[in-house]
Amino acid sequence: MGVKTFYNRLFTLYSFPILQKGAIxxxxxxxxxxxxxxxxYRNYMAIPVxxxxxxxxxxxxxxxxxxxISQIYSKQAQKDSYKNFNIYDYFRSSHY
Structure with a gap:
């Protein structure tokens, strides 16, 4: 498993809460x-719809x-080394 595959899988784990926030x-x-x-219009069925x-x-x-964002993220992951790349620092930086 290469670095790109690892970070794409890791990014997928962090994408669900963002989609959930969007739905909320x-x-x-x-x-x-x-x-x-x-x-x-006195149509009360419109609220849930x-x-x-x-x-x-x-x-x-x-x-x-x-x-x-994941395309940008995977390009950044390719530039950084495996040991020095931190996902928390990535989301706090200007890349996101």
């Missing part, structure tokens, strides 16, 4: 939008961002 934020904004639609739709769409776009 999307459901909050979708719920707010659904409440507005429910009060304006908008919340779920917002969670799916915002989580999807955060997932697309994770693909871009």
């Amino acid at each position: 934020i999307g459901s909050i904004f979708g719920g707010i939008n659904g409440m507005y639609q429910a009060l304006k 908008f919340a779920i739709g917002g969670a799916i769409s915002f989580g999807f776009f955060l997932g697309c961002g994770m693909i871009v």
Whole structure:
């Protein structure tokens, strides 16, 4: 297993909480939008529909961002050596 494969697998472990945060934020904004639609048009079934739709769409776009970040991340992992590369320092640095 090469360095690139190792860091790609390690990055996958850290990507799920970011997708989860995106789904939570999307459901909050979708719920707010659904409440507005429910009060304006008296359609109370819009609240869960908008919340779920917002969670799916915002989580999807955060997932697309994770693909871009993982490409940058794997290039940085190739430049750094195996022993000197620290994932916590990477996320705190300007690369992320």
